[in-house]
Amino acid sequence: MTVTRTDLESDYSLDRDAIARFAEHGFVKLKNVLSPETVTRYEPEITGKVIELNTQDLPLEERDTYGKAFLQVTNLWQDSEQVLEFVSSPRLARIAAQLLGVRSVRLYHDQALYKESGGGVTPWHADQYYWPFATDRCVTVWIPLQETPLEMGPLAFASGSHTFEHGRDLPISDESERVLQKALAEQSFPEVVEPYELGEVSYHLGWTFHHAAPNGTDIPRRVMTIIYVDAAMEIAPPANNFQEADLAAWMPGNAAGETISSPLNPVLYAG
Numbered sequence: 133m134t135v136t137r138t139d140l141e142s143d144y145s146l147d148r149d150a151i152a153r154f155a156e157h158g159f160v161k162l163k164n165v166l167s168p169e170t171v172t173r174y175e176p177e178i179t180g181k182v183i184e185l186n187t188q189d190l191p192l193e194e195r196d197t198y199g200k201a202f203l204q205v206t207n208l209w210q211d212s213e214q215v216l217e218f219v220s221s222p223r224l225a226r227i228a229a230q231l232l233g234v235r236s237v238r239l240y241h242d243q244a245l246y247k248e249s250g251g252g253v254t255p256w257h258a259d260q261y262y263w264p265f266a267t268d269r270c271v272t273v274w275i276p277l278q279e280t281p282l283e284m285g286p287l288a289f290a291s292g293s294h295t296f297e298h299g300r301d302l303p304i305s306d307e308s309e310r311v312l313q314k315a316l317a318e319q320s321f322p323e324v325v326e327p328y329e330l331g332e333v334s335y336h337l338g339w340t341f342h343h344a345a346p347n348g349t350d351i352p353r354r355v356m357t358i359i360y361v362d363a364a365m366e367i368a369p370p371a372n373n374f375q376e377a378d379l380a381a382w383m384p385g386n387a388a389g390e391t392i393s394s395p396l397n398p399v400l401y402a403g
Contacts, residue, residue, distance in 0.1 A: 139167050140221040146230050154231045157324075158294030158340035161332060165227070166275070168330045175277040177214040178356050182244045185211065192250055197306050200252035201344075202245045202353075207382075207396070209242055219358055224273055224333075225401035228360035231335055232269045236363035236402040238392060240270065241382045247285050247353040252346050254285070255309035256316070258293075258300055259359075260338030264375040264388065268294070269362035270338040277354040280328040284353045285345040287334060288325035290316045293341040300339065303374065312341055363399050365392045 144165055154160040185205045192200060209219040219242045229237045240263070247254070259272060280286045290296075290312075298315050302308040316323070321341070328334075336342060347353045369388040370376040379386065383394045 139165075139170050140218065140223055142223055144223050144227055146227055151231060154335065154337075157289070157291045159289045159291070159324075159334055159336035159342070160231065161326065161328075161334045162227070163329065163332045165224070165333045166331045171275075171277055171330055174214065174218045175354065177212055178208060178218070178244060178277065179246075179354060181205065181208045181212050181215060182246055182354075192248060197252060197255060197309075198304055201254040201304070202247045202251060205244045205246075207241050208244055215242070218356070220400060222401055224358060225360060226403075228271050228273065228335065229401050229403055232271055232360075232362060234269055234362045234364070236399055237360040238363045238365070238397045238399050240359040240361045240392075240397065243357045243359065245355045245357060247344070247347040247355075249347055249350050249352060251285070251353070253309065254344035255304050255306065256290070256299075256312035256341055256343040257302065257304040257308050258339050258341050261300060261303060261372070262374045262378055263338060264368045264370045264379050265338070265361060266366040266368040267362065268337060268339055269365060270359065271335050272338070272357050272359045274334045274336070275356045275358070276328045276330070276332070277356060278351070279330050280353060280355075281349075282325065282327055282345070283348040285347045286325060286328050286353075287336075287342055287344050288323055289334075289336060290321040290341040291324050293321045294337045294339045296321065296341070299341070301372075309343065316341060360400065361392060361397075363402070366390070367392055
């Protein structure tokens with residue numbers, strides 16, 4: 133069967149209600165962003181690259197909490213023309229720009245997150261803890277590569293928590309799960325967790341707290357993510373060792389105080 137790239141390139145009809153929900157809750161789930169045929173076309177290449185490039189060789193039972201949460205492989209687009217097609221999607225990038233309320237967005241990096249069968253909890257965290265950005269205009273699209281029922285551990289969000297500053301100094305860990313589980317409940321941020329249909333995706337802000345349950349099925353939970361930033365994003369002085377490492381890895385040649393502009397951060401949508 134021949135599958136065109138039409139739904140990677142064409143506009144998605146994003147209504148004002150979706151944009152308002154994103155602003156209020158810090159995330160939004162969107163149906164039918166990609167066709168099942170498109171996801172099915174690109175999944176084998178993404179999965180093949182995850183298998184090829186994965187460096188995790190410890191048995192699941194010997195890993196720490198972070199290692200049990202998922203296999204993590206970044207910037208697959210550098211190793212595959214087909215993944216580059218997927219990651220460069222104007223459709224996905226335009227949605228990011230509309231949700232952020234900015235004219236243009238750049239790629240920060242891509243990231244495959246594969247929660248193996250029996251894989252453990254992904255602890256509560258906020259992604260922007262790891263990113264040296266001067267503003268909150270950064271967003272991740274979370275793209276499951278299969279239907280994702282609750283027992284597979286879909287992403288769960290603390291609705292409205294992008295406004296909550298407590299816990300922003302915590303990396304993904306047993307401590308972040310314990311501290312944030314308690315703090316988010318005390319502040320009455322509702323936990324929202326739903327299954328994902330094939331072709332349904334979610335977008336969440338860098339400061340939106342989220343986590344995921346273990347994968348209780350006998351197949352991996354295969355997810356591709358793309359992280360977008362405002363094309364005019366200024367790089368902040370790194371606040372921790374992880375941000376120093378991210379600056380060196382994902383923005384080579386850039387420095388704090390500059391606008392992100394490295395060759396690894398092309399503009400994916402310019403409005």
